[in-house]
Amino acid sequence: MSKPGYKLFISTTIALSILMALTGLWAGGTIAFADPSITPGTACPLSFGKYSVSLDSTEMEGKVDRPVLIRLKLSPYPAPSGFFYSTMADVLKRPEGPEPEILPGDREIQIRCLTPGDYRLLIKVNLIAKSSCGGAKARILKEQQVVLHIQ
Numbered sequence: 418m419s420k421p422g423y424k425l426f427i428s429t430t431i432a433l434s435i436l437m438a439l440t441g442l443w444a445g446g447t448i449a450f451a452d453p454s455i456t457p458g459t460a461c462p463l464s465f466g467k468y469s470v471s472l473d474s475t476e477m478e479g480k481v482d483r484p485v486l487i488r489l490k491l492s493p494y495p496a497p498s499g500f501f502y503s504t505m506a507d508v509l510k511r512p513e514g515p516e517p518e519i520l521p522g523d524r525e526i527q528i529r530c531l532t533p534g535d536y537r538l539l540i541k542v543n544l545i546a547k548s549s550c551g552g553a554k555a556r557i558l559k560e561q562q563v564v565l566h567i568q
Contacts (some may be wrong), residue, residue, distance in 0.1 A: 463500075463546055463556040468492065470542045470559035478566045481533050485565055487526040487540060494524070496544060503543045503555070509562070510537035528565065536565040 469492045479485035489504065496502050504521045511517065512534030520527040530536060542559040 463544060463554055466497070468544060468556075468558050472540065472561055472563065474563075475561060476564045476566070478568070479528075479530065480568055482529060482531055484527045484529050485567075487528065487538075487563060489524050489526070489540075489542060491524060491542070500544055500546050502558075503545050505541045505543075506563075507539040507541070508536065509539055510535070512536075530565065530567040533567050536567065538563045538565065 469490075471490045473488040473490075477485055477487070487506070491502055502523050504523060504526055506519045506521060506526050506528065508517060508519075511530075512532050514532030514534075517531065517536060518529040520529075526540065528536075528538070540559070540561045540563055541557070544556045544558055546554045
């Protein structure tokens with residue numbers, strides 16, 4: 418006569434064994450990737466892949482109330498499927514007066530300064546992965562200071 422719960426225990430053990438064998442976890446197995454240069458744990462574009470970001474210039478001139486465009490060269494462009502680039506500009510230093518208007522974009526950031534003077538900005542570019550489950554992960558690709566001289 419079998420003990421209560423014994424059949425459930427055996428069924429669960431068999432199911433877990435099959436699952437572990439299918440995922441390569443049984444006896445320390447590994448998962449094979451199509452590209453032999455990619456090792457396990459590095460296949461995600463956030464941790465694998467060559468990305469480059471460069472700016473046309475880190476010192477620019479502009480006029481009051483006229484947009485200054487900070488152009489970004491992103492490679493590869495567009496981002497891999499399921500990923501996107503995020504650009505931001507933080508104002509580190511500015512003259513007295515209203516804050517500059519900042520409009521970020523994926524290959525350029527538009528800055529409109531309403532007061533003459535020198536502005537120091539921190540430009541940040543990230544690679545973002547957004548899953549279908551609502552989560553998100555990011556990789557910092559570039560942080561660069563830019564100086565704007567506005568007349």
